[in-house]
Amino acid sequence: MKKIILVSGVLLFLVCAFFLPGDLLLWQSRAELGEVSTVSKESYQSEAYALAREASARLSREEKLSLVRGEWESEISEAEEFEMQLQGYEAVRMAREQMQKMYEEGEFPADLSELYQNWYGWQVTPYKAVDATFHTYTAYYWEIVFERFDRKKSYTVRMLEDGTIFTY
Amino acid sequence: MKFRNKVLIMNVLLLSAGLGLVGYLMIRKNFEILQRAGLSRAVVENNLVQSSVEYDLLQVLNSTGYQEKEEQSRAWQMRRELAEIGGRVKGSMMMTDTAFYIYYKSSYEYSSDGGENRIPVRLFYNMRAGEKNYLVCEEEGRKVIYVTSCSLVGEQYLHIISRSDISENYKVLTEQIWYFRLVILVVLAAASLLMLLVSRYLTRPLELLNQASSEIARGDYSQRVNVSSQDEVGQLAGQFNRMAQAVSDHIVQLNEMVHSREQFVADFTHEIKTPMTAIIGYADTMRSMELPRQEQILALNYIFSEGKRLENLSGRLFELLYLKRTDIERQPVHISDFIAEIREITEPIMKRGKLSITTDVEDGVIWVNRELFVTVFVNVIDNARKASCPGGEIRILGRRTETEGEGAYEFSVEDDGIGMNEEEVKRMWDEFYMADKSRSRKEGGAGIGMSLVALILSRHGAEWDVESSPGHGTKIRIWIEGGE
Numbered sequence: 001m002k003k004i005i006l007v008s009g010v011l012l013f014l015v016c017a018f019f020l021p022g023d024l025l026l027w028q029s030r031a032e033l034g035e036v037s038t039v040s041k042e043s044y045q046s047e048a049y050a051l052a053r054e055a056s057a058r059l060s061r062e063e064k065l066s067l068v069r070g071e072w073e074s075e076i077s078e079a080e081e082f083e084m085q086l087q088g089y090e091a092v093r094m095a096r097e098q099m100q101k102m103y104e105e106g107e108f109p110a111d112l113s114e115l116y117q118n119w120y121g122w123q124v125t126p127y128k129a130v131d132a133t134f135h136t137y138t139a140y141y142w143e144i145v146f147e148r149f150d151r152k153k154s155y156t157v158r159m160l161e162d163g164t165i166f167t168y
Numbered sequence: 169m170k171f172r173n174k175v176l177i178m179n180v181l182l183l184s185a186g187l188g189l190v191g192y193l194m195i196r197k198n199f200e201i202l203q204r205a206g207l208s209r210a211v212v213e214n215n216l217v218q219s220s221v222e223y224d225l226l227q228v229l230n231s232t233g234y235q236e237k238e239e240q241s242r243a244w245q246m247r248r249e250l251a252e253i254g255g256r257v258k259g260s261m262m263m264t265d266t267a268f269y270i271y272y273k274s275s276y277e278y279s280s281d282g283g284e285n286r287i288p289v290r291l292f293y294n295m296r297a298g299e300k301n302y303l304v305c306e307e308e309g310r311k312v313i314y315v316t317s318c319s320l321v322g323e324q325y326l327h328i329i330s331r332s333d334i335s336e337n338y339k340v341l342t343e344q345i346w347y348f349r350l351v352i353l354v355v356l357a358a359a360s361l362l363m364l365l366v367s368r369y370l371t372r373p374l375e376l377l378n379q380a381s382s383e384i385a386r387g388d389y390s391q392r393v394n395v396s397s398q399d400e401v402g403q404l405a406g407q408f409n410r411m412a413q414a415v416s417d418h419i420v421q422l423n424e425m426v427h428s429r430e431q432f433v434a435d436f437t438h439e440i441k442t443p444m445t446a447i448i449g450y451a452d453t454m455r456s457m458e459l460p461r462q463e464q465i466l467a468l469n470y471i472f473s474e475g476k477r478l479e480n481l482s483g484r485l486f487e488l489l490y491l492k493r494t495d496i497e498r499q500p501v502h503i504s505d506f507i508a509e510i511r512e513i514t515e516p517i518m519k520r521g522k523l524s525i526t527t528d529v530e531d532g533v534i535w536v537n538r539e540l541f542v543t544v545f546v547n548v549i550d551n552a553r554k555a556s557c558p559g560g561e562i563r564i565l566g567r568r569t570e571t572e573g574e575g576a577y578e579f580s581v582e583d584d585g586i587g588m589n590e591e592e593v594k595r596m597w598d599e600f601y602m603a604d605k606s607r608s609r610k611e612g613g614a615g616i617g618m619s620l621v622a623l624i625l626s627r628h629g630a631e632w633d634v635e636s637s638p639g640h641g642t643k644i645r646i647w648i649e650g651g652e
Contacts, residue, residue, distance in 0.1 A: 006169075010177055017184035018352055021192035022345035029199065029341060032304065036290050039211055039300040039315065058223050072230035133229055134222045134319055 052130070052138040053083075064129075064139035064160055073132035074139075081126060084140055085161050088124040091142040095159045096122075099146075102165075110155060112146050120146040120155075141166075172364075172371040179363045184356055191348040199341050206313060206334040207302060210266075214300065214315040214330040217257060217268045221328055222319065224253040229321070242322070247277050254278025271316075271327040283307075283331070291316055292327055310335045373401045377408055389416040432599050435615065439481060443474035484616035488599070491540075491623050498535045498628075503566055503577065506538070510545045510564070517550065522558040525549070529566030534577050534650045540624045547617040548581045548644055555585030555642060569647070576647050584641040593634050597622040 059067070066072040081088070102108035112120050123145045131137040140161050147154040159165050228234055228249045234242060250270050258268070258280045269287065270278040291303050297320040304313045316329040373395040383391040392412060395405035450467040453459070459467065507529050518525050545564075552562045565580040588596065599619040625632055628648060636642035 003169075010181065013181055014184050014356070017188040018349060021188045021195070022349060024192060025195055025199065025341065025345055028196070029338060033311070034288070034303065034305050036288075036293065036301055036303045039207070039302050055219055055223070058219075063227070066230065072226070131226055133226065133321055136219075136222065137226055 052128075052136060055136045056138045056140075059137055059139065061160065061162065061164055063137075064141075065164070065166055067129040067131060067137065067139040068127075068141055068158075068160075068166070070129075074129040075132055075135075076127060076129045079126040079128040079140055083128065084126045084142075086142075088126075088142075091159065091161075092122050092124055092144055094163050095142070095144050095157050095165065096146075098159075098163060098165055099155075099157060108155075110146075110148075110153065112155075119149050121149065122146050170371075171374060172367040175367040175371065176360070176363050179367070180356065180360050183359055183363075184352070187352050187355060191352060195341065195344045195348060198344065199337065202337040202340060203304075203334070206332070206337050207315075210302065210313045210315045210330060210332040210334075211300065213266050213332060214268075214317055214328065217261070217330050218317045218319075218328040220257045220260070221250075221253050221270060224256065225249070225321065225326075228253075243273065246272065246322070250277035254280065265333055267331045269327075269329040269331075271329060272321070273324045287314060287329060287331075291329070292318070292325075295325070295327075297325070304334065311338045370401075373397065373405055377405060380408070380412070384412060384415070389419055428598065435599065436485075439615070440478070443477050446474045447471050481616065484620060487543075488616065488620055488623060491620070491627060496537045496540060496627050498537055500533045501536055501538050501541065502531070502533055503529055504531045506541070507564060507566065510542065510549070513542065513546055514549050514553075517553060518562070521553050521556065523553055523556055523560050523562060525562045525564065527564040527566075529564065529579075530568055532566075532568055532577055532650070534648055536628055536648065537624075540628075544621050544624050544646075545579075545581070547621050551618065552581055552583035552585060552642065552644075555587070556583050557585065560584050574649065576649055579646040579648075580643060582641065582643045587638045587640050587642055588634075588636045589638050593636050596634070 056064075063072070067074040068076070070076075084091075086094070096112050099108055099110075099112045103111050110120070125143045127141055127143055129139045129141070142159045142161075144157045144159065145154060146157065157165060158167065228246075234245060237245060250272055254268075254270050254277065267279075267281040267283060269276055269280065269284045271284075271292070276284040286307055288303060288305065291301055291314055295301055295316070295318040297318055300315060300317050302313060302315045304311060306312075311334050312331050313334050314329055314331050316327045319326045319328075373393070376393045376395065380391040380393045389412065392409050393405045395402050447470075450471050454464060454467055507527050511525060511527060514525060549562060549564075556562065560583060563580075563582045565582070567578055569576050569578045596618050599616060622632075625646060625648075630646055630648040632644065632646045634642065634644050
């Protein structure tokens, strides 16, 4: 009798070791069905600016200008330097080149070239216009203030990152 | 149950439990990784759809026409636009097996596959703008994962829901479980066989020990175990062999003792019977017939001498028994005085045998029982006398020596008599043993003397040995502590 109990116990243990882990796994997988969980933000959101950058890549120049000018509902705020694709001095050089062309074509009143004695210093600030609905789509632009050395003349120029000069 | 079977069962149980646990943990972890990958893929797909829908919606929301409309009209346009956007996004999407739905203002505005009725409503509960929820459920035998985003558009929540099929993960899980079961079956079978062999090999020495113990228990004390390993079992086998040897030696000793006792009884009976026969015979003759006076005296002399022999025998036996049971008292004995006393005692019997006795002893003191040591020397010298021929010489020598680095005294009694062979030398200390029975009896001996000598010497802690060969005399040497 003792032997029968022992053998039965051993066989039962072996059967359990054979079937139990698999059955437990299947049971657990079934038990987890139907549970609503929140996706951790880390798994779908990188840094906010990276997300904005990624989504904003779809925006055309006109759409960006619409955001900046407020034609599309947007919120404008100062951007951080690291959010911008260009450095400040690069943006100034790009703007200066375009303003020079405009000056030569008679579309801008001042020669901003550095070669002349009426030398203009500059001050640059990055801005971003974020859509007010989804807070995702963003247009980045620079606001550059050129000021003559004697402070008698100054011009404010706004430029998208692709070099588009615009006015409000 | 045999020990090796217990070992086997325990190992198999532990192995199966271990395999089960490890298999469970590994498959579980693998499944979690698959599920995470599935969720990650589903979230990326939802992001893509959400991004596309919101981009198109952004243009609608900011169009002049939309902004100028009434609230009611806006809602209608929004619904129409969402349906159109959904269609456009579906057309531009590369994902063929992922369905998506647009839920706005408590109703589905777009469904890519018409399966919006299957979506559990609890998926949207308590969601806030910017969050994403997911849900894994079973639909028509397939496992799907729903991911929904939540945005706030015009004070109404907009949900972009995507649905991906992750049945493959569950298929992999099922396959892994069955593969694991196959593995556990094969591993357990192979391991059981291997462990059976190993347990047999490991418990083989124990089996041998068991068999040897059984044989010894049945009386075969010659059984030994041949185990050469140096482990605990090997050491146990070694100890067992030593124990068996000790038991065997003890049994031999016991047998010898029993034999010795039996021999003692037989010899004692014989020694009693011989004089008793003579006494009874002469007494019967004297009472049965009228003998001449001279023959009567002869018969009475026989009766007397045999009676004396019996008395002598009983006296010696008493001494033997007495010595075995009582402590002996020692006193300092000056060797030169002692030997002189011995000479004096033995002188008459030496003269009768026409033998001479010479002594050459170094003086010294030994701590012994004087009376008992006199008995030792008288017996040894008397034995030498019996073995010697008339005109022979018996020499008593003594000198100081050392045994095991300590001071000792060596006595030596030598004769040039008939000597003894090896067997006789071995048995000369046994009770009632007489190398030459007729001669000993004639001399009144009973074969007790040398047994008494051996007993006295052993009680004094002395050592002794005998050198003898037939025709070349005998030399008995005795070593005793002291002698300074």
